[in-house]
Amino acid sequence: MNDWRMLCWQSLAAFLLWSGLLGGFLYYDANLAHKHVEELARKEARANFNKDQAFRLWATRHGGVYVPIDAQTPPNPALAHIAERDIQTPSGKKLTLMNPAYMLRQMMDEFGELYGIRGKITSFKLMNPNNAPDAWEAEAMHQFDLGVKEVFEFTDIDGEPYLRLMSAMPVQQGCLKCHGFQGYKVGEVRGGVGVSVPMRAYLDELNESIRQKCLAFGAIWLVGLCGILGLTRLGRRRLREKTEFAAQQRRQHLAVERANAELTHFANISAHHLMEPSRRLLSFAQRLRRRLEPRVQDEDTRLSLEYIEQGAVRLRDLIRDIERYLAAGMPRAAVQPSDPGLALAEVEQRLAARILDSGAQIETTALDAVCLDRPRLIDLFEVLLDNALIHVNTGVTPIVRISGARLPSAVRMRLEDNGPGIPEEYRERVFGVFERLAPNPLAGTGIGLAIARRIVESRNGRIWLEPSALGGTAVVFELPDGG
Ligand code: HEC
Structure with missing residues (x-):
């Protein structure tokens, strides 16, 4: 049945369209949320990096800073080549020179919780072997050699997701006080500094928000699905009614046709049966008139005979025409x-x-x-x-x-x-x-x-x-x- 197939296709098309639409929206929305999270992480990385950098540059501008020597702050052996690494105040207090890297390391070690994201400073030409680069950092520094200034990447560290940022650290005049002996010139890349933002919390939150979106979209999808199903059922009922109506009409039509055929049959038979007596009536009327006319003197009787014959003629003609009329609808x-x-x-x-x-x-x-x-x-x-x-x-x-x-x-x-x-x-x-x-x-x-x-x-x-x-x-x- 064509109408039924049409309805099926319509419902299927509505279902696919609706699912596609919502799926598309969900995908778009989730994508947007993901981008948003990445943007936030980038901002966090940038903020932390800038803060570290500010500290380093500040310390460099002062040629390092002198602090009192204590158990956690021994003189830095890597600064042994600096003439006044350790000095004494007039009152006899011992001070030592802290280079920027040392300063930041201590800050992160002692106040890690407050400090937040841990930064890193590294180079291929190390003064402190602890600053050695890992594989990712080494790769980033290779890119600095190619002229890239900064590398931003979402990558894993020990199986955990991170956003890593590493920026080239060019040599300034102030750096040469301590690094000059390594043969650097101003403008050369001394190494890289970077931060790694852990993405776990971000991703957990993102996943949770996507899960909620899925639930919300799923609920809307279900409502639409119910609507489509409802409309399909309505359409089915309409179609069934239509089919039933058509069948009923067909039955009625058949009944009318049958009644019509019966009536025609009856009319045919009647005309046929009437034809014979009417012919006989006419022929006897004619015969009667022929026989009696010469003998009848009475005008009244003569007229009667004439009318009888006329009536018989008319009766025969009528029945003949009725037969013709009945036969007129069908080829013979x-x-x-x-x-x-x-x-x-x-x-x-x-x-x-x-x-x-x-x-x-x-x-x-x-x-x-x-x-x-x-x-x-x-x-x-x-x-x-x-x-x-x-x-x-x-x-x-x-x-x-x-x-x-x-x-x-x-x-x-x-x-x-x-x-x-x-x-x-x-x-x-x-x-x-x-x-x-x-x-x-x-x-x-x-x-x-x-x-x-x-x-x-x-x-x-x-x-x-x-x-x-x-x-x-x-x-x-x-x-x-x-x-
Ligand atoms: C006061 C001295 C001093 C100044 C100024 C200074 N540094 Fe350093 N820097 C050091 C010392 C000492 C180390 C190694 C020991 C450590 O990690 O504390 C170091 C480590 C580094 C490292 C890590 C690689 C390694 O060799 O361990 C880089 C990169 C670096 N400095 C770049 C710079 C740049 C660029 C400047 C200028 C903006 C600068 N430093 C200014 C003394 C200094």
């Missing part, structure tokens, strides 16, 4: 192009006596073949010609002209007379059964045009009346080509 032979000339000849033969009586002239032009079974084509012409012969102007020779024209996919025929004509307002009405304009009982059965219309319309053709150039009525009908 192969529907194929038939020659109207032949059919007309047959009709003229049937109506020969009437034509002769009225002195009517029948003019026919060359006619195109029309697509209709022969028996009905004959019926059609017979009722039309009969009509034309009935409705004549007294004292005028009746003329009936039959012409045809080829249309793109149909044949149009015109049967016109010079009779009294039919006023415009009645031209449609006369196609109804028993619709007669003249109350004259001899003026036909009143079924003729209805038979004609039924024949033409059963072939999807059209039939109508027009005024004729001859002064009377023109019956025009079109019969489409093809079976």
Whole structure:
């Protein structure tokens, strides 16, 4: 069933669209959160690095700083080459020179908790072997040799995630006091300083926030899913109703058709059974009149005999036309192009006596073949010609002209007379059964045009009346080509 498949596709498309939309949003949002966290970590790294750097530069500007010697602050052996490494105050207090690296190391060792992120200073040319670079730092310093100033990277240290920052440390004038003996010049890269921000807490928080987003988006997704399911069920119910309605209509249609067929059958049988007695009635009425007429003197009886015969004729004609009307809707032979000339000849033969009586002239032009079974084509012409012969102007020779024209996919025929004509307002009405304009009982059965219309319309053709150039009525009908 096409409608059902359509509904399935629609629901599937809605589901995919909805899931895709929410999935996309979630992905975008999580990505944004991740970027945000990285940005925060970068800021933290930068802040800590700057603080370290400020301390180092401050100490360098003073050429190192002198502090009292104590157990945790012994003189730095790496400064042994500096002339006044250890000095004494006038009161005898012993002071030693602290270089920037030493100073920061002590600060981090003793106040680590307060200090926060631990910084690192390193070089390939070490004065203190404890400052040796690890693999990552060594790689970063190689990049400094290539001109890179700073390396920022999210990487692992001992299996834990970190953001590492390492910046080149160029030699300034103040550095040379202690590092000059190593052969450095101002501007050369002495080594690198860096910080490593642990990312664990950041990532935990990020994961938690993504988990919450997942829950929220999942809930929204579920609501949408329920909506889609609800709509699908509604659509299904509508479809079922539609199918049921169609089935019911089909049943009703069949019932009407059956009733119609029964009624037609009944009408056919009735007409058929009535035909025989009516014929017999007519023939005996005629016989009776012929026998009695010469002997009957009484005018009243003579008239009665005449009326009986007229009534019998009318009864037979009525039943004949009813039979024709009933038969008009169905072909009685192969529907194929038939020659109207032949059919007309047959009709003229049937109506020969009437034509002769009225002195009517029948003019026919060359006619195109029309697509209709022969028996009905004959019926059609017979009722039309009969009509034309009935409705004549007294004292005028009746003329009936039959012409045809080829249309793109149909044949149009015109049967016109010079009779009294039919006023415009009645031209449609006369196609109804028993619709007669003249109350004259001899003026036909009143079924003729209805038979004609039924024949033409059963072939999807059209039939109508027009005024004729001859002064009377023109019956025009079109019969489409093809079976
Ligand atoms: C007061 C003396 C002094 C000054 C000034 C000084 N340093 Fe140092 N620096 C040292 C000593 C001593 C060490 C090694 C011992 C240690 O780690 O404390 C060191 C270590 C370093 C290291 C680590 C590598 C290693 O050799 O252990 C780098 C890099 C460094 N200094 C660069 C600089 C730069 C750049 C400047 C100038 C901005 C500077 N230092 C100023 C004395 C100094």
